[in-house]
Amino acid sequence: MALLFLFLxxxxxxxxxxxxxPLVAAPMPTLRALLDGHVPTLVHPHIQTPRAHAFATDALLGVPGTPQSATGQATILTGKNVPALIREHYGPRPDxxxxxxxxxxxxxxxxxRKGHGIAFANAYPDRYFARVNRGHRVPGAMPYAARAAGIPLRTREDLARGRAISVDFTNEGWRDMLGDEDIPLRTPEESGAxxxxxxxxxxxxxxDQWVPDMLGHRGDWKGALRFLAHxxxxxxxxxxxVDLARDTIFITSDHGNLEDMRVTRHTRNPVLTVVIGRGAHDPRLPLERLDMLRGWV
Known part of the structure; x- marks a missing residue:
């Protein structure tokens, strides 16, 4: 029994x-098939089927302002209302x-501590580690917490050997943006495998999938549709x-952004949470607040 935690x-x-x-505009046949042909929206946030359970999760947490990445992600990982603790929503990186x-x-x-094996599946280029180790870059909350818990971040070599994935699901960014022509291209399906x-x-x-927030900030409609297709x-x-009778896929987010391309900043909308497979039938669902996710996992 395994859990895939896909953070968007x-x-x-x-x-x-x-x-x-874009989530309404994109075809997304796989997700829609799991959710009886639909995608969750503000009007219809709750969808439950034999294989999946989708619902809205509050990211405001009773704190004025607009949710941000560092406090939202820290809340997901700790189960604590971090915006309330520091009295504001804060981001992008943890201070x-x-x-x-x-x-x-x-x-x-x-x-x-319970002896469970954990894989942080993202691959990071050598320059990322160099900048972090020199103190020139503060990691995001997710990789920061992973390293603090002794979970190794995966490298270029892991990506090349098929032991990690890139955030674009294809490795195109490693070749086009990082200039690494030796990294093999993959299909999104191969990355899924x-x-x-x-x-x-x-x-x-x-x-840790950070691309949708980047695309939302850029207002990149074409890029958003391409990302959602991948x-x-x-x-x-x-x-x-995978065997959905045994395994669970858990998808959630820290704040809104991509769902409203009229603006290039975060939104105050509830975030999308989707549970697929074995966990979808848990009577504790839906999880109404971001600080409830850690306890459920």
Whole structure:
């Protein structure tokens, strides 16, 4: 029994308007098949089927302002209302108020103490490690917490050997943006199969998917549709190799953004949460607040 935790940065529930909300405009046949042909929206946030359970999760947490990445992600990992603790939504990267919370008792720490195997499936280039180690870059909350819990971040070599995935699901960014022509191109389905193999070997496989928030900030409609198509194909690749009677896929986010392309900033919308497979039938669902996710996992 394994859990795939697919974290999507910046994906909330939006309007049922295909001219505003890429999640409504995108075909996404795999996700729609799991949800009886639908995708969750603000009008219809709750969808439950024999294989999946989708619902809205509040990211405001009773704190004024607009949810941000560092506090939202720290809340997911710790189960604490981090915006309330520091009295504001804050991001994008964790500061001196948030980092200690990520160094102590996160989801990663708790599972490791219980002896569970964890794979952080993202691959990071050598320049990322160099900048972090020199103190020139503060990692995001997810990789920061993973390293604090003793979970190694995967490297270029892991990506080349099929032991990690890239955030675009194809490795195109490594070739086009990083100039690494020796990295093999993959289909999103092949990346899904890689993650499924990691699920065979670990109790938790975690993916930190930051691309949707970047696309939302850019207002990149074409890029959003392309990303969602790749995400859907990746999900199909996972599903082809896992047993949903045994395994669970858990998808959630930290704040809204991509769902409203009229703006290039975060939204105050609830975030999208989807549970697929064994966990979809848990009577504790839906999880109404972001600080409830850690306890459920």
């Amino acid at each position: 940065d910046g994906v909330g529930l939006g309007e049922e308007n295909p001219h505003v909300n 001196a108020r948030i980092r200690p919370l990520l160094e102590e008792d996160t989801l990663f720490h708790a599972l490791r 890689i993650v499924a193999r990691l699920m065979d070997e670990h109790d938790l496989v975690f993916i 995400l859907d194909r990746f999900l199909q690749g996972v599903l082809e190799h």
